[in-house]
Amino acid sequence: MTTSLSTKQRVQSIDILRGVIMLIMAIDHTREYFHIGAINSDPTNLANTTPLLFFTRWITHFCAPTFVFLSGLSAYLAGTRRTKKELSGFLIKRGLWLIFVELAIVTLALTLNPLYNAFALQVIWAIGVSMVILGLLIWLPLPVIGAIGLIIIVGHDWLNTVKLAPNSTEDVLMKIFFTARGTVFFLDKTHIVFALYAVIPWTGMMLLGYAFGSLYQAKYKPVNRKVLLIYASALLFLVFFGLRLVNAYGDPAPWSAQKNGIFNLMSFLNVSKYPPSLLYSSLTLSVALLVLALTEKSAGKLANFFKVFGSVPFFYYVLHFYLIRLLTMVVFFLQGFKTSQIATPNNPFLFTPPGFGFSIGWVYIIWLAIILSLYYPCRWFSNYKKTHKQWWLSYL
Incomplete structure (x- = not known):
């Protein structure tokens, strides 16, 4: 069996990075519920946003792709x-569990509606389905898995040009699996x-994250791993910058000259998250690798602070949504x-x-x-996971 750093200890750079993005992520979720008028506005719409509001939203673009990428990397380490x-079965079961969590637990936190009149398919849903798919693919050679990931990232933007009959079965499946951007489906009235x-x-x-997990095998010296990660980061950034500069393939929303320099920069950086375009993926993953x-x-102390949150991401993710929504209920009545x-x-x-708001x-x-x-609470649960070995802890 391949030896990896994870057989001896947690990889602290993964926990630090994951902790940073978990905290940044909470900015956007707090904004969505507490910024006045947020429910009906788009902070990345250059026609009516401000630089502070734009970058408050934009900085959180780095969260979901990093979280998903690290989930793949962690899956490789778990496989050691x-x-x-065993790994295939674990990934499939954990993926199905995450799908349930999204539909039953996170949806309730988002809506506070116990009748479940609305379901939101967000990042936990995407990770859950992706884990099931990875669980089925891990029998393939690692380079093939990485190549499939690259082909998807590079090629899926082409599907934005495919036109299907509205609301047809094909159209619904295309949106769910490839092109959804805030799409609403009616289950009934x-x-x-x-x-x-x-x-x-x-x-x-x-x-792609699963393939990068191989860099954490014992055969890679830390200095060599660092060099490879920096080179990969630079390559991804060059892909983003080069294609964005000429408004070539890779994002359905080209940038354009605006009223001043800061808005020009905002337009240039305003890449598409729904679905994640090639340029969005290249920019965000470039920073993650760096x-x-x-x-x-x-x-x-700062690194240890981030590691606390990064070591219990699922626990933190669910808990922070419920805390946000508890506060919205309190503020609701305080505001009259x-x-x-x-x-x-x-x-x-x-x-x-x-x-x-x-x-x-x-x-x-x-x-x-x-x-x-x-x-x-996160530090307590992190310590609990380190000192206890119950099977269910691997699902949290």
């Missing part, structure tokens, strides 16, 4: 402690599904809203009526309070 058959994460493009990132390369030997305003017509998210400055204050309040 299991046979192929009172139940809807928000398909935000088209599965297969994210699967490509997970497969951070992995530079933090492998990081130490100190009535129980008759809990539900808003044509809005599946309860406790978010028109006029609810604060300025962007208060959003940052609330975000800091949320992540700091979760530090000790």
Whole structure:
């Protein structure tokens, strides 16, 4: 069996990077629920955004692809402690569990609607389905898995040009698996599904992460791994910059000259997340690889702070959503809203009526309070996982 760093200890650069993105991610989720008017506005729409609002949203673009990529990398490391058959079974079961979590647990946190009139297919859904697919593919040679991931990342933008009959079976499947960008599907008159994460493009990132996991075999010296990660990071950034500069293939939303320099930069960086375009993937994964390369030997209080969150990402992810929504209920009544305003017509998210929320400055204050309040629960659970070996801990 291949030897890896994970057989001896956790790879701290992975935990640091994952911790950083988990905390950044909470900025956007806090903004979505606490920034006044957020439910009906797009902070990346250059026609009516501000630089602060734009970059508050844009910085969180790095979270989902890094999280998915690291899930693939972690799957490879988990495989060093299991046979192929054991790893395949584990990934398939954990993937199905994550799909259930998205539909039953995360959806409830998002909507606070116990009747489940709306389901949201987001990053946990994408990771769950991608894990099932990876669990089926791990029997292939590692270079083939990596090549499939690259082909998906590079080639799926072409599917945006494919036109199918609206609402046909083919059209629905194409959107769910390849092209969804906030697509709404009606299950019946009172139940809807928000398909935000088209599965297969994210699967490509997970497969690529799985292939990169091989760099953490014992045969790679840390200095050699660092060099390879930096070269890969530079290559991905050059792909992003070169294609973006000429508005060539790789993103359905070309950049254009704006009213001033900062808005020109915003337009250039405003790559498409839904579904994740080649340029979006190249830019975000470039930064992820660079951070992995530079933090492998990081130490100190700040690194340890990030590692706490990065070592229990699932626990933190679910907990932070429920804390955010608990706070929205408290603020709802403190701002003087009535129980008759809990539900808003044509809005599946309860406790978010028109006029609810604060300025962007208060959003940052609330975000800091949320992540700091979760530090000790996450540290406790991180220590619990290190000192206990129950089978169910591998699913959390």
